[in-house]
Amino acid sequence: MLQPLLDYCNSICKMPEQLINDLLNYAKIKEYKKDEFILKQGFVSNYTSWIIKGAVRSYYIKDDEEITTKFLQEGSPITSIYSYYSRRPGNENIIALEDVTIACFHYDQMQKMYKDYPAFNIIGRIVTEKYLYFLEIELYNLRKTKAEERYRYFVKHYPQLLQRAPLKHIATYLGMNLETLSRIRARRYSPLTQN
Amino acid sequence: MLQPLLDYCNSICKMPEQLINDLLNYAKIKEYKKDEFILKQGFVSNYTSWIIKGAVRSYYIKDDEEITTKFLQEGSPITSIYSYYSRRPGNENIIALEDVTIACFHYDQMQKMYKDYPAFNIIGRIVTEKYLYFLEIELYNLRKTKAEERYRYFVKHYPQLLQRAPLKHIATYLGMNLETLSRIRARRYSPLTQN
DNA sequence: TTCATCATTTGACTTTTGTCAAGAATAACA
């Protein structure tokens, strides 16, 4: 079950046997049903996880509304960046979009592996760099002024998520409201605005 | 001149003498006059730098307009994340907002230090993690729907930048146009909307 | 100083997006 994770790590930096053993021993497999919380606001995020199967959504509450900040699917790392790194309770919620299976690694065990294995620091650094690049693109897209452009980018790059997530969450993720998103989608198929 | 950088790195992870020597030897001090380019779009970013003095602005061109994506000041690392990590030309420009002095580290020498010193991987990982957190906050703020809220956050957290950067750049950074920003600023001092 | 340039503000108007309310469509379930 963890083979894809091992392959991924090894592709970044060949891991010594001992590190692979630690990784396998430390990994705690958890399953969540659709709509179960993986992390609730007000709690410290003690795990960095890896999505084996399924998709999750991360959001915070603003003025009684859920603002979705991330959708993550198979093969992605998940954690609350603020809470995990600062070791404090945050305002982020992570919830299963559908039934999910994840492999969790506890903060202390992650630190231990960083301490014990130079290779793991390289992997940690590079995974973090990739995530950084991902966030840069997100920022780039959010600064696009037109709601329609943001939606088109989403359709092009995350078509699977259109099936996996309800529109109301996609809307707040894209920084618009549900009705606006619905109208943009209606517009899309009109012969005059197609492109 | 590099003492603050050394102090900062050491505060993350005590560096061995040899690493400190390498850092000092590899550092190339460069100075740029206001409005000089530190990185131009279409080129590969070969350096990760550290701002010793001054402030810089990073932007890309969209529909003939400069969209500012970042302001960075003394003590910040700078590079084009996409270009530096992918080793490809990107569309990011980095330009001096005022006269700046930076310490540059070449990609190859960075890799060499990562290879030679476990401590440097830890530092690299943690600096990257901090940056990650910084981008998360940026994302959080850009998703705030109201232009005025975004401006208020900016005023509160980066008051110095109001002095250092012209409003037209702050406007695109905040995802609004210049006139809107100007009106928000006018609004601010009216007794009815103050808070 | 004076001129030229750039930065900022303001006005009039348009477009985009949000809000509220009501229906239609779809999925979930007893």
Place this chain on the structure above:
DNA sequence: TGTTATTCTTGACAAAAGTCAAATGATGAA
């Protein structure tokens, strides 16, 4: 199967933000 939620769509209108044009202010060079 019908019933109930939930999700999605649509309409009418309001608010926010963008556009274009012009005026004012500030700055810097000759």
